[in-house]
Amino acid sequence: MSTEEPSLQRRASRKSVAFTDEKLVVDADGSVTMVASPNDDTKETAMSHTPPPVAAPAEDADGLDLRLMKKKKKAKVGTAEGDDEAATPVAGEEGIDLLLKKKKKKVPKDNDDFARKLEKLNIEGKAGEEAAPESEEQEGDWEKGTGIFKHDETSTINYSPLLSRFFALLSQKNPDHASTGTRSYKIPPPQCLREGNKKTIFANLAEICKRMKRADEHVTAYLFAELGTSGSVDGSRRLVIKGRFQQKQIENVLRTYIIEYVTCKTCRSPNTELSKGENRLYFITCNSCGSRRSVQAIKTGFSAQVGKRRKNKA
Amino acid sequence: MSTEIENLKTYDPFAEADEDSGKTKQTQEYIHIRIQQRNGRKTLTTVQGIPSKFDHKKILKVVKKEFACNGTIISDTEMGEVIQLQGDQRTKIKEFLTDKENGLGLDDKTIKVHGF
Numbered sequence: 001m002s003t004e005e006p007s008l009q010r011r012a013s014r015k016s017v018a019f020t021d022e023k024l025v026v027d028a029d030g031s032v033t034m035v036a037s038p039n040d041d042t043k044e045t046a047m048s049h050t051p052p053p054v055a056a057p058a059e060d061a062d063g064l065d066l067r068l069m070k071k072k073k074k075a076k077v078g079t080a081e082g083d084d085e086a087a088t089p090v091a092g093e094e095g096i097d098l099l100l101k102k103k104k105k106k107v108p109k110d111n112d113d114f115a116r117k118l119e120k121l122n123i124e125g126k127a128g129e130e131a132a133p134e135s136e137e138q139e140g141d142w143e144k145g146t147g148i149f150k151h152d153e154t155s156t157i158n159y160s161p162l163l164s165r166f167f168a169l170l171s172q173k174n175p176d177h178a179s180t181g182t183r184s185y186k187i188p189p190p191q192c193l194r195e196g197n198k199k200t201i202f203a204n205l206a207e208i209c210k211r212m213k214r215a216d217e218h219v220t221a222y223l224f225a226e227l228g229t230s231g232s233v234d235g236s237r238r239l240v241i242k243g244r245f246q247q248k249q250i251e252n253v254l255r256t257y258i259i260e261y262v263t264c265k266t267c268r269s270p271n272t273e274l275s276k277g278e279n280r281l282y283f284i285t286c287n288s289c290g291s292r293r294s295v296q297a298i299k300t301g302f303s304a305q306v307g308k309r310r311k312n313k314a
Numbered sequence: 315m316s317t318e319i320e321n322l323k324t325y326d327p328f329a330e331a332d333e334d335s336g337k338t339k340q341t342q343e344y345i346h347i348r349i350q351q352r353n354g355r356k357t358l359t360t361v362q363g364i365p366s367k368f369d370h371k372k373i374l375k376v377v378k379k380e381f382a383c384n385g386t387i388i389s390d391t392e393m394g395e396v397i398q399l400q401g402d403q404r405t406k407i408k409e410f411l412t413d414k415e416n417g418l419g420l421d422d423k424t425i426k427v428h429g430f
Contacts, residue, residue, distance in 0.1 A: 179365070226428050228350040243351040249430030301346045302362045302393040 030289040077107045142168075185263070187211050190254060192247040195240060199231075200240040202250060212262050214274055217299070219257065225300040266291040333341065345411065345420065347404050349429035359404055361397040368418060370395050377400075381406050 038219075142165045148157050148167075175297040188211065191203040209216045220239055224230055227249075231241040264272050264286035277283040277294070285292045336385050343363050350358040364370060370387050374397055378385050385399035399407065410417045411425055 227430060228348055228428070245430065252430050301348055302360055302388075302390050302396045303348075304350055304358050304360055304388070304398050308354075 059192055082162070177303070185258065190247055190250045192245065194244070198242065198244065200241045200243065200245045200250075201234070202241060205233075205239045206237045208254065212258065212270070213272075214261065218261070218274065221251070221298045222257050225298050226256070228300075228303055262297055264289060264291060265293060277311075279291055317340075343424070345425045347407055347427045349402055349404055356400075357402045358400060359390065359399045359407060361399070361407055361411075362393050364395070364397065364418075366394075371398060373397065373418070377403075377407065380410065391394060 045265040053146060132175055141147065142161075145151055147153075148155060148161065184286045187208050188204060190205075190208065193201040195201050205219065206216060207220050212219070214235070216233070220231070220233070223239070223241065225245065227241065228243065229242045231239060234240050256268070261274060261284065262270050262272060264270075264284065267286060267289040269286060272289040273287060274295070275283055275285060280296050280297075283294050284295060329362065331390055343365070345364055346362045347358075348360045348362070350360065352358055364373065374385055374387055377397070381399065381401075381403050383400045383403060385397060388396045388398055408425055408427055411420045414418065414420050
């Protein structure tokens with residue numbers, strides 16, 4: 001599963017149904033921290049935290065340089081519209097290229113600004129380099145017991161190295177922690193097409209169901225109950241839903257479905273099975289922690305009469 | 315995720331299970347707020363399961379005025395009385411139901427909002 005995960009993630013990109021609901025905030029947090037932990041595995045510990053500040057200004061400076069170049073070019077080409085002078089410099093500095101066309105007269109001042117900024121950045125960069133050795137007071141390899149992690153060292157250790165040490169140790173002692181659970185659950189985004197004016201086709205239902213390991217019928221029943229409509233499955237296993245629905249709306253419903261019927265409430269793993277237990281109750285059995293809980297059957301509630309009454313009678 | 319702590323549950327685990335004691339907990343009635351699509355951009359909101367201690371007619375009257383929408387009470391054979399409002403009033407009605415001062419002051423957990 002973990003091997004196919006990256007590709008799926010990429011395909012799903014940002015539209016994928018990742019868990020960001022309240023209920024699973026902890027989950028998201030967990031995943032963040034878990035993502036952070038492998039970095040610590042590379043035995044850099046706190047060292048890894050220091051270089052970025054130095055590197056970042058350099059990058060920024062590059063970016064500014066490029067922008068500066070662009071600005072000069074565009075300023076030459078650009079038409080004279082001095083009306084927005086007051087507004088443009090601020091926006092321009094933040095790199096909104098669309099606005100750059102408008103400025104011509106501002107170029108000298110901008111150059112000054114950028115020059116100043118560059119200077120500042122250079123100074124900052126130097127300062128950062130100078131500051132780096134200072135912060136190395138808090139450096140030290142906890143594995144070898146050097147620096148602040150020395151046995152007889154009495155100075156207090158900062159929070160972040162302690163934290164990174166904790167996570168490094170955690171991932172070292174429990175290597176399967178990082179691989180199971182905690183990673184946010186991704187499914188491919190639902191593909192919605194409009195059929196005619198009044199119907200929506202949910203094209204990749206089968207794929208999503210397969211990914212969630214749920215029966216198509218169960219998912220469709222839930223969808224219909226939640227959306228308050230009806231529909232059918234067409235020849236190529238696509239779901240035809242009556243009514244207009246956008247992808248986002250379907251996604252929301254799927255999200256609630258996953259929370260209710262897929263994730264294990266105990267360990268939040270999506271690796272679960274839905275089975276019909278005794279006396280018509282549905283049970284979810286978690287494959288990773290072994291917990292078992294009953295879930296409510298899908299019920300369609302009251303549905304108001306929509307459309308013509310005459311049709312209903314006939 | 316159940317927020318209750320296992321030890322603090324009020325019922326006696328050794329009590330006889332034949333009274334469907336598990337079910338009495340289930341019958342903690344949910345209020346369902348649903349949405350239904352009508353033609354075009356139009357929608358209906360249905361509120362099902364408001365406890366009978368409240369006067370549905372009065373609720374409807376207040377709600378109609380507050381949300382500036384029309385609505386009716388439909389007495390369904392299975393679902394009891396259902397308040398039906400025009401338009402997507404789901405968030406508004408939920409706020410109204412949970413509002414303690416000028417609403418019903420119901421518990422947030424008893425309300426289920428359905429739909430997209």
